[in-house]
Amino acid sequence: MNTPVITDQTPKPALAIVERYEGAVNYLYPLLLNMSHKHRVLRDSMIAALFEQYRLFYEAAKSSQVSRVYVADAGLARIKELLRFMADPARKLVSRRQYEVASIHLAETGAMLGGWIRHVQKR
Numbered sequence: 001m002n003t004p005v006i007t008d009q010t011p012k013p014a015l016a017i018v019e020r021y022e023g024a025v026n027y028l029y030p031l032l033l034n035m036s037h038k039h040r041v042l043r044d045s046m047i048a049a050l051f052e053q054y055r056l057f058y059e060a061a062k063s064s065q066v067s068r069v070y071v072a073d074a075g076l077a078r079i080k081e082l083l084r085f086m087a088d089p090a091r092k093l094v095s096r097r098q099y100e101v102a103s104i105h106l107a108e109t110g111a112m113l114g115g116w117i118r119h120v121q122k123r
Helices: 018-032 037-062 065-087 097-123
Strands: none
Touching: 018 037, 018 097, 037 065, 065 097
16 A cells, blocks of 8 residues: 655755844845835845845855855855944934844854854865
8 A cells, every 4th residue: 555755845944054044034124125215225235135145155055165155254244234334323224223133143143154164164
């Protein structure tokens, strides 16, 4: 008798760093969607950078080149800089509290990325 094979269809990120990074994206994305249309260029740049970072993480994981991990690190630094720009008191596109929460998420991701860089350099 044939027994059906049940496969788990729930999507699972392959990398722990991506799971951590998703916390930042899940926090920032709704904030960005509700941002004023006057700032759409900045908003669109930030959204593009957030989703580009996924690609950078996976490319770094698939190739065993330390340079790709550095590119992923640079991408994360760009996101942090855009967030700082948005939180500047002259613009106040995100509140100080929103900036702090998002920065904590990104710092956790950055710490994992720093560990990854140290691990790859030892090889």
